Amino acid sequence: MSKTTTGFTNKLEIPTPREKLHHPMDRYLRTERFPHIWCATCGIGTILTAFISGLEKSGLEQEKVAVVSGIGCSGRAAGYLRLDSFHTTHGRAIPFATGLSLGNPELKVVVISGDGDLVAIGGNHLIHAARRNIDLTIICINNFNYAMTGGQAGPTTPIEANASTAPYGCYEFPFNLPFLAESSGAVYVARWTALHIRRLAKSITEALLKPGFSFIEVICPCSTLYARRNRLGTGLDLMKFYHDNALIKHGADTREIDIRYQDQIVVGKFVDKDKPTFLQKRDKFLREKLGEKFIPYKGPQPI
C-alpha cells in the first residue's frame, strides 16, 4: 500500500498468475480477466502493449495515471489495465476524463477509445477538450467501423469500403482525424498503425509527458468485420498492407493526410507545439484579474 501526496491510498496488489510464467507486463494488467475478448489478429492488444511499454518508459508512477475509455472494442482496454480506470458510457470518455483531470491535476489522465466512441458520438467533446487544451492524452484506435455492434459504417469509414450499413460501399466523406485534432487546438498530434509498435510506444511516452491535449490516432486491423466484409484477409494481411503502404512523414501537413480506401497511409508525428493548458491559462488569467483575491485550486484535500 502506498500513500499519495493527496492523502488517498491505493492498493496495488499483484494477483496470482494464471500460469507459472510471469509476463513482464503483468503488473500493469488485470490478469484475472484474461484472456481478453479481442479477436485473433485484432490489433488492439498490440496497441495496449505499446501503451504499457510507453508508460514504463515515461517513468510516471502507476498511481498517478488514470485510464478512461468509452464503449466499443477498444473501450475494454480500461478494464484490462491495472491502473485507476473507468469504463464510461458511449462517447462520454472525454467529459469524464476532463472532470478527473481538473479535479485532481496531479493525475495524468489517458483516454483509450475507438473512433466510433471518440469521433462519432463523442465528437463534440473531443473538439471542445482540444479547444480548451485540457491536460489529456487521447489514444484513438481507428478500425474504420463500429466493430463491436456488427460492422456498421462510422465517421472514419473510407469511401468505397463495405460495411453492414453500406452494402454497396460507403459514400460519405470520412473524417481526417489528425486534421480535426490539430484544427481544434491539440498540442501533440500523431498517427501510427498497429504495426509501428516501437514508434507508437515512443509517441505515447512523448504524449504522456506533454502537458496539454495530445492526440494519437492508431490504425488498427479489424479482422472479423472490416477485413472480412471487404475481403481483405485476416489482421495479419492488414499488417502486411500497413507495412507496404504506410509512409512515415513527420511534420506532414495534416490537411493532406486523409485516408482513402486501401491507399497509402501517411503516419508520423504531425504536430508538437507548446501552449498553456486549461489550468495554467485559467490560473494566470484569474490571477491577473483578481489579484490577491484569487485562491488557486490545490487538488483534492484529505479529509
Next chain:
Amino acid sequence: MTYWRVPLDLDQVEIPHGNIQIIVNQCKGCGFCVEYCPKSVLAMSTDFNRKGYHYPNIVKRNLCVNCNLCEIICPEFAIFVTDDKPRHPDPEEVLKGGGNHEG
C-alpha cells in the same frame, strides 16, 4: 553477410541473446510474432493449445537477439523474452554467413 576469413576481433564480438518464453494457452494464433521476428526464430506449430489455436514454436533458439519485438507485438501477452548471456559467434558459422543474418 559473408566473410572471406574469420574477422580478427571475433572473440570480442558479443551478440545479445534472449530466452523466449511462450504462454501457450494464452495464444490466439495470430502469427504476428512468427511473421515479424527479424531472425525467423519462431514458426507456427501444428499442435493446438487448450483453446484450439496453433501457437508459435521456437525453431532457431540460438538466433534470438533479444530485440523484444515478439513481446511488444503480441496482442495476447502470451510471449516474452528474458535476458540471457550474450553469446560469441562461432567462427565457422560466420564464414558460412549463417547465424548473423536473417535465416
